[in-house]
Amino acid sequence: xxxxxxxxxxxxxxxxxYISGEEIxxxxxxxxxxxxxxxxxxxxxxxxxxxxxxxxxxxxSRPDRLEVxxxxxxxxxxxxxxxxxxxxxxxxxxxDAMRLAEEGAPEGTVVIAEEQTAGRGRFGRRWFSPRGKGxxxxxxxxxxxxxxxxxxxxxxxxxxxxxxxxxxxDVEVGIKWPNDLLIHxxxxxxxxxxxxxxxxxxxxxxxxxxxxxxxxxxxxSPELLKVGTSLKIETGREIERTxxxxxxxxxxxxxxxxxxxxxxxxxxxxxxxxxxTINRSVQVHTGQDIPVEGTAVGLDPSGALVIETDQGxxxxxxxxxxxx
Numbered sequence: 264x265x266x267x268x269x270x271x272x273x274x275x276x277x278x279x280x281y282i283s284g285e286e287i288x289x290x291x292x293x294x295x296x297x298x299x300x301x302x303x304x305x306x307x308x309x310x311x312x313x314x315x316x317x318x319x320x321x322x323x324s325r326p327d328r329l330e331v332x333x334x335x336x337x338x339x340x341x342x343x344x345x346x347x348x349x350x351x352x353x354x355x356x357x358x359d360a361m362r363l364a365e366e367g368a369p370e371g372t373v374v375i376a377e378e379q380t381a382g383r384g385r386f387g388r389r390w391f392s393p394r395g396k397g398x399x400x401x402x403x404x405x406x407x408x409x410x411x412x413x414x415x416x417x418x419x420x421x422x423x424x425x426x427x428x429x430x431x432x433d434v435e436v437g438i439k440w441p442n443d444l445l446i447h448x449x450x451x452x453x454x455x456x457x458x459x460x461x462x463x464x465x466x467x468x469x470x471x472x473x474x475x476x477x478x479x480x481x482x483x484s485p486e487l488l489k490v491g492t493s494l495k496i497e498t499g500r501e502i503e504r505t506x507x508x509x510x511x512x513x514x515x516x517x518x519x520x521x522x523x524x525x526x527x528x529x530x531x532x533x534x535x536x537x538x539x540t541i542n543r544s545v546q547v548h549t550g551q552d553i554p555v556e557g558t559a560v561g562l563d564p565s566g567a568l569v570i571e572t573d574q575g576x577x578x579x580x581x582x583x584x585x586x587x
Contacts, residue, residue: 281318337509343371343516360401427510437539549583
């Protein structure tokens, strides 16, 4: 943590009580002048800090900001989230996480941004990532499974996100193959998995997660509002982003451990139980001239979607866009 984050942690420990400048100076090993500079830095970030010449300083109110110290206290995971980078603004958390992975960052390293100026979804699509309203996060993964099995990690991530959202909000969110989470047919979250390989070996994967948390209807364009929604819209209340991030990381850690120990089958069973695709009539656009049409009946051992056509033929779809 930098100095103003350390100061914030001290002020939060005191809740609504004043903490003397002398006490803060002692704990941070800095001068009173340095403390004042850090107080002003926190005020610039939106914190209301009251100062009294006799009593010291106290935290009166805080903005809805993501902070490393708060995330660290909220986490119960052992490895996921043990290294967290929080950015005010970035082009894409995917790029930042890839850079850290190239530098040797361990599995579970997380990059989170208050906003992305060029967030990405699948097939290079733009992901709307407004400031302070959602969770725009990328996680470093270092799987040991063969390259061909990496698409399974997208499904694993979807299960983790779905379970975390249900646990914190009681919203009946479901997973649409391969990488979207839907509420009442509208998209609330998406996943982008990107891999770095060498000699048919996976060096690392980056799981990019976007969750529309506290967006209001007016935050969306008319076109996006037709197909998208947020947890706030669906629940009618603000959702604490820190708690949801912690829940996602805890679910990711548990499911990655299960996946490493028992393979994909238990993940597939969890996925199918949360799916809004299985047993539905679907049309899958795979990039070919003619889409695949039929009923989605399940996943095959690789994670491909199995479609049964009206003629009884079963087709395995590895990649594509599903229309329900």
